[in-house]
Amino acid sequence: MTERDALDAAENRTRGELSLSSYEQGDEEGMAEMIARTLRVSNRGDYPPDYLEGIAKSHSPAYFRERAQDSHFYVVLDGGRIIGCGGITGYQGSERESYLISVFVLPEYQGKGIGRRIMEVLERDEFFTRARRTELGASLTAVGFYEKLGYGFKDGVTSPDSRGVVAMEKFGGRHAARDVGGEPPEA
Numbered sequence: 139m140t141e142r143d144a145l146d147a148a149e150n151r152t153r154g155e156l157s158l159s160s161y162e163q164g165d166e167e168g169m170a171e172m173i174a175r176t177l178r179v180s181n182r183g184d185y186p187p188d189y190l191e192g193i194a195k196s197h198s199p200a201y202f203r204e205r206a207q208d209s210h211f212y213v214v215l216d217g218g219r220i221i222g223c224g225g226i227t228g229y230q231g232s233e234r235e236s237y238l239i240s241v242f243v244l245p246e247y248q249g250k251g252i253g254r255r256i257m258e259v260l261e262r263d264e265f266f267t268r269a270r271r272t273e274l275g276a277s278l279t280a281v282g283f284y285e286k287l288g289y290g291f292k293d294g295v296t297s298p299d300s301r302g303v304v305a306m307e308k309f310g311g312r313h314a315a316r317d318v319g320g321e322p323p324e325a
Contacts, residue, residue: 155289
C-alpha cells in the first residue's frame with residue numbers, strides 16, 4: 139500500500155465509505171467478531187460447529203495483537219465497521235517464504251470483489267514481494283477462491299491436513315527468477 143493509499147484509507151475510515159487500510163491498534167475486537175461470524179455462516183457447510191467455534195476462539199483480539207508484532211494485517215471497513223481482513227508474515231522466519239493468515243470477508247459482502255482486493259494488497263506487501271513462495275491454509279470453503287487467484291495445491295495434496303485446512307501455495311516475488319536460474323524482475 140502506498141503512502142497516498144494509506145492516507146486515503148485513513149480519511150475514509152471516518153467518512154462511512156468502503157476502504158482498505160493497514161491494521162491499527164484497536165481493530166482487534168472488530169476483526170475477531172467479523173471472523174467468528176464469517177466462520178459460523180460461511181463455513182458451516184464444510185465443518186462441524188464445535189470445530190468452527192475453536193477456530194473463532196483462536197482468532198481472539200489477543201491473537202491479533204500478538205501476531206501484529208511480526209505480521210502485516212489489513213482491514214476493509216464499511217464506515218467504521220470491519221467487514222474483511224487479511225494478513226501476511228514471514229514463513230517460520232524466512233525471507234524467501236511467506237504465509238497468508240486470517241483472510242476473511244463477512245458473508246453479506248462476499249462475491250463483491252472484496253476478498254480479491256485484500257489479496258491484491260497482500261500480494262503487494264513486502265513479505266510477499268520478497269518471497270519465492272507464499273503458502274496459506276485454505277478452508278474447504280475457500281479453496282476455489284484461491285485457485286482462481288493462481289494458488290495451487292502444495293505437493294499436489296488436495297485434501298485437508300490435521301488442522302482441517304488445505305495447504306496451497308503460489309510462487310512469485312523477486313526471489314523466484316533467481317531460483318530458476320534467471321534474473322530478478324525489474325523493480
